[in-house]
Amino acid sequence: MPLQEMRYALLFTCKAMPADEMGQQMSVEGEAGDITGLDPLLTGGSAQAIGFSSLVTPEEDGSFDENGTITFPAGELHFSSPKPGAMEPSALDRLQHGMAVWQVDGGTGIFSDATGTIMSNFTVSEEGVVSDAQAAVLFLKNS
Numbered sequence: 001m002p003l004q005e006m007r008y009a010l011l012f013t014c015k016a017m018p019a020d021e022m023g024q025q026m027s028v029e030g031e032a033g034d035i036t037g038l039d040p041l042l043t044g045g046s047a048q049a050i051g052f053s054s055l056v057t058p059e060e061d062g063s064f065d066e067n068g069t070i071t072f073p074a075g076e077l078h079f080s081s082p083k084p085g086a087m088e089p090s091a092l093d094r095l096q097h098g099m100a101v102w103q104v105d106g107g108t109g110i111f112s113d114a115t116g117t118i119m120s121n122f123t124v125s126e127e128g129v130v131s132d133a134q135a136a137v138l139f140l141k142n143s
Helices: none
Strands: 003-018 026-032 050-058 063-072 075-080 085-089 095-107 115-125 129-141
Touching: 003 050, 026 129, 063 095
Parallel strands: none
Antiparallel strands: 003 026, 003 129, 026 050, 050 063, 063 075, 063 085, 075 095, 085 095, 095 115, 115 129
């Protein structure tokens, strides 16, 4: 079955909060409200916001592992960390800055057999507000 290359760039606004009582994992939830310019295949012709949900396991050295789901109108895209991401203080005292590279692990709908890579470049405020700029290259099976 032939593959189709698909790219997107989105800015997600999320909230990070402890996912367990010990604070050993963080849950990140949010959405990208501006989907202007996205391929209609991803949006299904809908103006609906795109959801983001992940579970982050931080390490003492500032690295972390992350896995989660990006919910498009056309289906869910699953991702995980093939290598740890990194986070460190930024030039602004109130922000942490980080980056991660995620591998695409398939999903649902048009993403059922998807592969590819997502780059995440983000900041986290003292209040747990995450601003995450993502750029992705996806490979989807044509149906």
